[in-house]
Amino acid sequence: MSYDHKAIEARWQKHWATEGIFRAEADPSRPKFYNVCMYPYPSGALHQGHVRNYTYGDLLTRYKTMQGFNVLSPMGWDSFGLNAENAAIKDGIHPRINTENNIDTMRSQIQQLGSMYDWDRELASHDPSFYRWDQWLFLELYQRGLAYKTAAPVNWCPKDQTVLANEQVVEGACERCGTPVVHKNLAQWFFKITDYADRLLDDIETLEHWPERVKTMQRNWIGRSEGARFDIEVDGGDSFDVFTTRPDTIFGMTFCVLAPEHPLVPSLIADSENEAEAREYIAAANRASELERMAEGDKTGVFTGKYAINPVNERRVPIYIADYVLMGYGTGAIMAVPGQDQRDWDFATKYGIEIIRTVQPPAGWEGEAYVGDGTTIHSGFLDGLERAEAITRITRWLEEQGIGEATIQYRLRDWLISRQRYWGCPIPMINCDNCGLVQVPEEDLPVLLPDIEDYLPKGRSPLAAVDEFVNTTCPECDGPAQRETDTMDTFVDSSWYFFRYADARNDEAIFDPEKPAYWMPLDQYIGGIEHAILHLLYARFITKVLYDMGLSSVEEPFMRLFTQGMITLEGAKMSKSKGNVVDPAGLFASHGADALRLYHLFMGPPTDDAAWNPNGIDGTRRFLERVWKIATEDYEFADHGADNADQEILGLAHRTVRKVTEDIDRFHFNTAVPALMVLCNEFSDYLSGSPRRETYEDVLRLLLLLLAPMTPHIAHELWEQKGYGNMLATEAWPTWDPELAKEESATLVIQVNGKVRDRIEVSADITSDQARELALGSDKIQSWIDGQEVKRVIARPPNLVNVVVG
RNA sequence: GCCCGGGUGGCGGAAUUGGUAGACGCGAGGGGCUUAAACCCCCUUGAGCCCUGACGGGCUCGCGUGGGUUCGAAUCCCACCCCGGGCACCA
Numbered sequence: 001m002s003y004d005h006k007a008i009e010a011r012w013q014k015h016w017a018t019e020g021i022f023r024a025e026a027d028p029s030r031p032k033f034y035n036v037c038m039y040p041y042p043s044g045a046l047h048q049g050h051v052r053n054y055t056y057g058d059l060l061t062r063y064k065t066m067q068g069f070n071v072l073s074p075m076g077w078d079s080f081g082l083n084a085e086n087a088a089i090k091d092g093i094h095p096r097i098n099t100e101n102n103i104d105t106m107r108s109q110i111q112q113l114g115s116m117y118d119w120d121r122e123l124a125s126h127d128p129s130f131y132r133w134d135q136w137l138f139l140e141l142y143q144r145g146l147a148y149k150t151a152a153p154v155n156w157c158p159k160d161q162t163v164l165a166n167e168q169v170v171e172g173a174c175e176r177c178g179t180p181v182v183h184k185n186l187a188q189w190f191f192k193i194t195d196y197a198d199r200l201l202d203d204i205e206t207l208e209h210w211p212e213r214v215k216t217m218q219r220n221w222i223g224r225s226e227g228a229r230f231d232i233e234v235d236g237g238d239s240f241d242v243f244t245t246r247p248d249t250i251f252g253m254t255f256c257v258l259a260p261e262h263p264l265v266p267s268l269i270a271d272s273e274n275e276a277e278a279r280e281y282i283a284a285a286n287r288a289s290e291l292e293r294m295a296e297g298d299k300t301g302v303f304t305g306k307y308a309i310n311p312v313n314e315r316r317v318p319i320y321i322a323d324y325v326l327m328g329y330g331t332g333a334i335m336a337v338p339g340q341d342q343r344d345w346d347f348a349t350k351y352g353i354e355i356i357r358t359v360q361p362p363a364g365w366e367g368e369a370y371v372g373d374g375t376t377i378h379s380g381f382l383d384g385l386e387r388a389e390a391i392t393r394i395t396r397w398l399e400e401q402g403i404g405e406a407t408i409q410y411r412l413r414d415w416l417i418s419r420q421r422y423w424g425c426p427i428p429m430i431n432c433d434n435c436g437l438v439q440v441p442e443e444d445l446p447v448l449l450p451d452i453e454d455y456l457p458k459g460r461s462p463l464a465a466v467d468e469f470v471n472t473t474c475p476e477c478d479g480p481a482q483r484e485t486d487t488m489d490t491f492v493d494s495s496w497y498f499f500r501y502a503d504a505r506n507d508e509a510i511f512d513p514e515k516p517a518y519w520m521p522l523d524q525y526i527g528g529i530e531h532a533i534l535h536l537l538y539a540r541f542i543t544k545v546l547y548d549m550g551l552s553s554v555e556e557p558f559m560r561l562f563t564q565g566m567i568t569l570e571g572a573k574m575s576k577s578k579g580n581v582v583d584p585a586g587l588f589a590s591h592g593a594d595a596l597r598l599y600h601l602f603m604g605p606p607t608d609d610a611a612w613n614p615n616g617i618d619g620t621r622r623f624l625e626r627v628w629k630i631a632t633e634d635y636e637f638a639d640h641g642a643d644n645a646d647q648e649i650l651g652l653a654h655r656t657v658r659k660v661t662e663d664i665d666r667f668h669f670n671t672a673v674p675a676l677m678v679l680c681n682e683f684s685d686y687l688s689g690s691p692r693r694e695t696y697e698d699v700l701r702l703l704l705l706l707l708a709p710m711t712p713h714i715a716h717e718l719w720e721q722k723g724y725g726n727m728l729a730t731e732a733w734p735t736w737d738p739e740l741a742k743e744e745s746a747t748l749v750i751q752v753n754g755k756v757r758d759r760i761e762v763s764a765d766i767t768s769d770q771a772r773e774l775a776l777g778s779d780k781i782q783s784w785i786d787g788q789e790v791k792r793v794i795a796r797p798p799n800l801v802n803v804v805v806g
Numbered sequence: 807g808c809c810c811g812g813g814u815g816g817c818g819g820a821a822u823u824g825g826u827a828g829a830c831g832c833g834a835g836g837g838g839c840u841u842a843a844a845c846c847c848c849c850u851u852g853a854g855c856c857c858u859g860a861c862g863g864g865c866u867c868g869c870g871u872g873g874g875u876u877c878g879a880a881u882c883c884c885a886c887c888c889c890g891g892g893c894a895c896c897a
Contacts, residue, residue: 171894213810213892220809220893227897244897257897299895324895334897343895411896532892602831604819608811609890613818619831625846671820674830681830749826754878756826794877800825804877 003628005592009713013111021729022061022116024072026518033069034519035060036498038527038535039076041083042102046109046584048567048600048612049528055600056564056669057526058115062709063664066733072519074501075110075117077103077124080131081490082160082176085423089456095423096451099126109584114593114712116729121504125493126423130500132446133510134492135428137542139439140549142429146192147417149429149437153261153327154416156184161457162420163188165489166328166413167221167534183286189427189486190414193541197222197410199555200540209560211607214532221533223411228395230404232256232335235307235316240264243330243409247398248390251379252337252358254348256308256319257301260285261327265304268319272305278321285323299324299347310335311403312394313380322347330409338369345369359387415538417489422455422462424487432474432481440483441475447483461485494535495542498522498557510551517553525558532563562667565609582612594711595621601669601710620673624714626680627707630687631700631718638690646695647744649686652679653699654741657734660706669710676706697722705734746798750775752784753804768795775801 016022026032037057040050061073079099088095103124110117123130141147155164157174163186168175193200201222204215227245234240240258244250258265260282269278281302301322308319324343325334338348339357345368348355358379361370376382376390385393398404418427426447428440440447450469455462463469463485474481496510502519503511527535539557546552569582587596598620603610656679663672683699701724707715708728719728743764748771750758758780762771772795775781781803788805795801
C-alpha cells in the first residue's frame with residue numbers, strides 16, 4: 001500500500017474530532033499547560049505565516065499532551081476591524097457575511113493542517129455574545145475612572161477616515177495604509193493606560209521567558225524619564241509648567257518654548273506686536289501632517305512678544321512658540337538650555353539667542369551643545385557640583401521655594417480607543433441633554449451593532465447616520481438622548497480574549513473568575529513579532545486591570561512568549577498585495593499537511609525570518625515516503641541474538657529521543673527534524689542487513705512516537721497499522737535509556753599545534769593517559785613531531801588530543 | 807543619531823556554547839533502473855594544489871574585514887565594514 005496522504009489525513013482529522021481528544025477540562029490534580037496562538041484576523045485563507053504559527057502551536061499541544069499535561073489549546077477569531085470593513089466596501093458585501101465566510105474557510109484549513117483545538121471554546125470578537133463583554137468591561141473601566149472622554153489633538157488618518165492610537169502611527173503615517181497622519185482636535189474616548197505605566201514597566205522584569213528584544217521595545221515605548229517639574233512665571237502675570245530631565249542646567253536657560261497647541265498661547269499672543277505672525281505659525285503647525293513637521297529638519301518658531309522669569313536668577317528670557325516642542329509630552333512647554341541641548345542650540349543659533357554653558361565640557365571640546373557629564377559652571381550656588389549632586393540640590397531648592405518637585409515622566413500616552421468606523425464594538429454610552437454622559441445599564445447590554453446599508457467612512461462613524469441606532473431615551477431621566485456612535489479599537493477585544501477562552505460560553509458574566517484561575521497565565525503564547533508593542537502591551541494592561549478588579553489571579557498574562565519570524569519569498573514578505581503568497585490548499589493536495597508541517601519545522605530557526613523554497617517541501621515529503629516504506633515493507637527477520645548492528649541502531653534511537661526532546665524544549669525544531677532524518681537513514685541501512693524483529697519494532701515505535709507531534713497523521717496511521725494502538729496522540733512521550741544512549745566508540749582527533757593530523761576510532765570511555773599514549777604512538781603524529789620537543793599534551797578524551805611542539 | 811539582532815558552501819541552515827567547520831535538506835554533476843521520461847536507488851559536491859597507473863591518500867587556505875587572547879576561536883576581547891529590525895524634535 002502506498003502513502004496516500006489525502007485519505008490518511010482526512011481519516012485521522014475526523015477521528016480526532018469525533019474522539020474529542022483535545023477537549024480540555026480544568027483538573028487541579030494534573031499540571032496544566034495553556035497554549036495559545038494569537039487568534040487570527042479572518043482575512044480569507046491561511047497564508048504560510050499562519051501555517052508556521054499553528055504548526056508550532058500544535059506541535060506543543062501534542063507534545064505536552066503526550067507528556068501528561070492537561071493542555072488547553074483554543075482558537076478564535078479577531079473578526080472586527082478595518083480590514084474586513086475595507087474589503088467589504090471594495091466587494092460590496094456586508095462585513096459580517098464576508099467575515100463569517102472567511103472564518104469558515106480558515107477553520108477548515110486549520111483542521112486540514114491537522115491542528116487540534118478545543119473547538120467548544122471557539123470565539124469571534126464580532127459575535128454579540130463576545131462583544132457584550134467588551135462593553136461590560138468598558139463600563140467597568142469607566143466606573144473606575146480608567147475610561148474617559150476628552151477633546152485632544154489626535155492622529156487622524158485621512159484615508160481610513162478615523163483616529164488612530166499613537167501605537168498605530170508609524171513614522172508619521174497610518175500603520176495600516178501608510179497615509180500621512182494629520183492632527184485633529186476631537187472629543188475621543190481614552191483608556192488610562194498611563195496610570196499603569198510604572199507597573200507595566202516594572203513587571204517587564206518578571207517576564208523571564210520573553211524575548212529580550214520585545215522587552216526592550218516595551219521599555220522604550222513606555223519611556224520613563226526622571227526629572228523635575230516646575231513653574232515659570234510670565235513677566236506681567238500668568239505662568240506655565242515645564243518638565244526637564246536636566247534641572248541642573250537651569251542657570252543656562254536663555255529662552256522658553258511652548259508647543260503651538262499649548263493652552264496659554266492664545267492669551268500670550270493676544271496683544272503682542274507679533275500676533276499675526278504667531279497666529280499664522282500656529283495655523284500652519286496645525287495643518288501640517290506629522291510627516292511634514294518632522295521632515296522640515298530645520299527648527300522653526302515665532303516669538304510671542306512675552307518674557308518669562310527664570311526663578312533661580314530672575315533673568316528675563318523670551319518665550320517662543322515652536323513645533324519642536326510637542327503638546328503630548330511633558331507639559332508642552334520647556335525651559336530651553338542651548339548650552340546643554342542640541343535642539344535648543346539649533347534654535348538659539350537660528351534666532352540669535354544667547355548661549356550659556358553650565359556644564360564644563362571636556363578639554364578640547366569642539367562640538368555644539370554638550371550633553372555629557374561634567375562640573376557645573378556659571379550656575380550660582382550649583383557651581384562646582386557634579387551632575388547628580390546638582391540635580392539633587394536644585395530639585396530640593398525648587399521644592400523649598402514651593403514652585404516645583406521631582407517627577408517622573410512617561411513617553412507612554414493614554415490609549416485612544418474610539419474609532420469612527422462601522423465594523424467594531426459600539427461604545428455603550430449615551431449622551432443626554434440633561435444628564436450628560438450616561439452609561440448604558442448593564443441589563444441593556446449588548447448594544448447591538450445594527451445592520452446598515454452604507455458603511456462608507458465619512459469622517460464620522462457611519463452609525464451616526466442611523467437614526468434608529470442613535471436616538472434613544474436617557475436611562476436616567478427618560479428624556480430623548482443619543483448614543484455614542486464611535487466603535488472601539490479592535491485591540492480592546494484582543495486584550496482579554498484569552499481569559500474568555502477559559503469560560504467561553506458564559507452568558508451571565510464575562511467569565512467565572514474560578515475558570516481562568518486554573519488556566520491562567522498562558523504557559524505559551526505564540527505569534528508574530530509585529531505585536532511586540534501594541535497587542536502585548538494592551539493585553540498586559542487589561543490583565544492588570546482585571547487583577548485589580550479581582551477577576552484575574554495573575555498580573556501578567558503571558559508566561560512564555562514566542563515570536564516567530566516571517567516567511568519571505570525572494571527577499572520580500574509574503575503578502576496578498578505583492579501577489580507572492582503560497583496557498584496552503586494546493587500543498588495539502590499535492591504534498592499533504594504532514595509534509596508541509598515538517599517543512600515548516602525544518603526550514604530554519606523559528607525566531608528567524610525564513611525564505612520559502614518551493615522545493616523544500618519535496619524533501620520532507622520524500623522523507624515521509626521513506627518512513628512509510630520502512631514501516632510497511634516486508635522483512636525477513638533474522639533469528640540471531642542482538643549483535644553490534646542492533647546495539648548501534650537502538651543506541652541511536654535512544655540518543656534521538658534525547659535530542660528531539662531537548663530540541664523541542666528549547667524551540668529548536670529545525671535541528672530536531674534532521675535528527676529524525678539521520679535515524680531513518682541509519683534505520684534503512686540496518687534493515688538492509690540482517691535485522692531482528694524485536695529491534696525493528698522497538699526502533700519503529702520510538703520513531704513514530706517522536707513523529708507524532710510533528711507529522712501526526714502518518715504517525716497515527718502507521719501506529720495503528722502496526723497494531724501498536726489506535727490513538728497515538730494519547731500515548732506517553734518516550735524516555736531514553738541513558739545506558740542504551742551511551743556512545744560505544746568515538747573518533748579521537750589528534751592535533752599537532754592545533755592542526756588535525758590524525759583520527760583514531762577509540763572506545764568512548766578511554767582515559768586521558770590512554771588517549772595521550774595513543775596519540776604519541778601514532779606514526780603520522782610522530783612524523784609531524786619530527787624530533788621536535790614535545791612541550792605539552794592536552795588530552796580531552798574521548799574526542800581530542802593536542803600535541804604542542806616547537 | 808540611539809538601542810537590539812545578524813553576516814558560515816550555489817541556497818536554507820548545523821556546529822554538544824572554546825575542541826573534527828559545513829550535520830540534515832534543497833540545488834547541481836555523474837551513474838543505475840527504464841524503449842524513454844518521471845519516480846526511486848547509488849556516488850560526487852567549500853576553494854586551490856599535490857602524490858598515485860588505479861584504488862586511494864595528502865597539503866594549504868577557508869565562518870564579513872583587520873588585529874588580539876588561547877595549546878586550540880565560527881564561538882571570547884578590541885576596532886572597522888555591511889545587512890535587517892525597533893525607536894527617534896520625548897525636553
